[in-house]
Amino acid sequence: MLKENNYETHEKMMATTYIDLTRHGNRYGGPMEITFYDGSKIKFDDSTDLTEEGRKDAVNFGAEGIPPEVTLVHLRGGDEPRHGQTGDDIVKGSEKFGIHKEGEEPSPVRDKAGRVKGARRGQGVDYASSGLMPFLKPFKQMINDELNKIVSTLSPEEQEKLKTNPELRAKYREQAQVFGLKAAINDPKLAEIAAENEANELLHVVELSRRGVKAGEIKSIPIVGSGLFAESLLKHALVVEDLETANKKTGFESVDEIGGFTKQATSFRIKLMRDAELGDARNMEDFNKDTKVEYEFTDPERKKLFGGKKVSLDWNIVNELANKFRFKRQG
Numbered sequence: 001m002l003k004e005n006n007y008e009t010h011e012k013m014m015a016t017t018y019i020d021l022t023r024h025g026n027r028y029g030g031p032m033e034i035t036f037y038d039g040s041k042i043k044f045d046d047s048t049d050l051t052e053e054g055r056k057d058a059v060n061f062g063a064e065g066i067p068p069e070v071t072l073v074h075l076r077g078g079d080e081p082r083h084g085q086t087g088d089d090i091v092k093g094s095e096k097f098g099i100h101k102e103g104e105e106p107s108p109v110r111d112k113a114g115r116v117k118g119a120r121r122g123q124g125v126d127y128a129s130s131g132l133m134p135f136l137k138p139f140k141q142m143i144n145d146e147l148n149k150i151v152s153t154l155s156p157e158e159q160e161k162l163k164t165n166p167e168l169r170a171k172y173r174e175q176a177q178v179f180g181l182k183a184a185i186n187d188p189k190l191a192e193i194a195a196e197n198e199a200n201e202l203l204h205v206v207e208l209s210r211r212g213v214k215a216g217e218i219k220s221i222p223i224v225g226s227g228l229f230a231e232s233l234l235k236h237a238l239v240v241e242d243l244e245t246a247n248k249k250t251g252f253e254s255v256d257e258i259g260g261f262t263k264q265a266t267s268f269r270i271k272l273m274r275d276a277e278l279g280d281a282r283n284m285e286d287f288n289k290d291t292k293v294e295y296e297f298t299d300p301e302r303k304k305l306f307g308g309k310k311v312s313l314d315w316n317i318v319n320e321l322a323n324k325f326r327f328k329r330q331g
Contacts, residue, residue, distance in 0.1 A: 013216075015274045015281075017209035018067060019202065020222040020267035020298070021230035024077075024086040025054030028166055029173030035148050036163075037156045046166050050085045053167070054264060058086045061265040062093025065298060070220045072096055074212070075109050076205060077116040077224035078126030084110035086224045087120070096220070116224075122204070124197035124325070125225035132228075135190045143180035147173055178261055181227050185235060185255055192321075194232035196328075198225065199321035202233070206272065207284055215276035222267065230262055231255055237317040241310040250314055259302040266299035270313070 028046040035041050050058070066073055073094045077083035087109040091097045098107040111117045124130035150172050151159060162169055185191050205221050213219045223230075234251075238258065241248045252258060262268070271294040279286030295311050297303055 013276045015209075015213040015215050015276055016069075016218040017213050017272040017274075018070060018218075018220040019205055019209070019270040019272065020065075020220070021198070021202070021233070021262075021270070022061070022222055022224055022267035023227055023230065023262045023264060024080070024082045024224055025050045025058040025089070025264045026170060026174060027051060027054055027082050028170045029147075032144055032147060032169070032173060034151055034162065034169075036151070036159050042163065044166075044169060046169060048080070048082055050082050050089075051167050051170050054082075055085065055089050057265040058089035059093035061267075062090040063095075065265060065267070066090075066094045066096065066220050067218075069218050070094070070096055071218055072098060073220045073222065074098070074120075074208075075116070075222055075224065076120050076122050076201070077109075078124075078226060078229075079115055079121055079129045080126045080226070081110075081114040083126060083224045083226075084114055084116045087116055087222070090222060090224075094220075122201040122223060122225070123329075125201050125223065125229050127226055130193060130197050130229075132190060132193060135187065135193075136184065139180045139184045142183060143173070143176045146179045147176035150175055177227070181231075181261055182255060185228055185231055191228070191232040191235055192324075194228045195236045196321045196325035198223075198229040198233040199237070199318045200325040201225075202270075202318060203284075203322045206287065209272055210274065210281045210284065210287070213274070227261055230268055231258075233318070233321070234258060234268065236321060237314045239312045239314050240306070241312070243308055243310055250317070259297070259299065259305045263299055266297070266302075269296050269298050271295070 027048050027050050029044070030048045031043070031045050033041055033043045062073065073091050073096045075087035075091050077087045091106065091109055108117060109120060115121070127133055127136060151162065201223055205223060209221060236251055238252065239248055239250050255261060272291055274291045279290030295313065297306065297311065
């Protein structure tokens with residue numbers, strides 16, 4: 001059972017890993033139906049690939065969001081092209097990538113279909129592979145309804161722009177999606193599944209870091225998921241301690257308590273500092289005695305929100321959620 005350790009670190013023997021729980025960049029809106037000021041209805045079938053803004057944000061996350069001391073960024077993500085695009089751009093922006101064994105090109109993040117490569121692909125951190133699509137149907141309609149409410153407040157001139165500008169449609173659809181995701185995360189079954197999947201992926205990455213990050217190395221393993229996954233894990237396992245009163249609270253009722261959903265190009269960051277002299281890297285049980293953990297939200301607005309407070313994870317809950325995931329997959 002993974003727990004948190006508070007021992008004094010020895011820098012020379014430290015193997016350091018940054019794990020970012022983040023979300024894919026801004027994407028196009030996908031299928032939608034919009035009612036315009038004149039009563040006409042138009043169905044759009046936009047892609048769900050990243051917008052130009054989304055790609056720029058991902059590059060910026062890699063260039064400025066990855067700590068400068070990191071020497072290698074090894075991206076993991078879900079089974080969607082937009083996850084692969086985000087990962088590709090984060091790695092390229094960081095300029096801290098491995099070289100492909102067959103030449104001098106960067107080691108690829110995506111496969112020929114544009115998705116995250118199988119070796120880098122997390123289990124169930126996207127809607128389709130997690131089995132969440134049936135649960136999301138009513139929320140997809142809710143999102144489209146909210147989109148139309150937003151459009152109805154726009155001027156006729158702005159609405160006309162929507163007809164020919166997919167980037168603009170994506171902007172308003174993103175606003176509507178946040179509304180729908182806030183409702184979705186309040187569905188206990190849906191949030192539990194998303195939390196189990198994210199917990200399983202997080203523990204898998206912890207295991208990868210133990211095997212792949214050696215003493216003296218500093219690496220980064222971002223996990224790119226869809227909206228709901230990181231937040232659902234935090235809904236169950238985030239611990240917030242008030243440093244003045246020492247009061248602690250685990251989880252949250254409303255995602256607004258943590259500043260809303262993860263903004264693009266930001267993350268919940270977990271820093272693992274493993275003392276290679278204190279445990280066996282191949283033994284996950286040694287996490288309890290050889291690894292110190294630090295946490296932060298990288299979003300400046302969230303940092304301000306949590307001023308005077310300490311954030312962490314309850315690893316007992318993370319383990320319980322991951323075990324539920326594995327039991328269901330084995331069954």
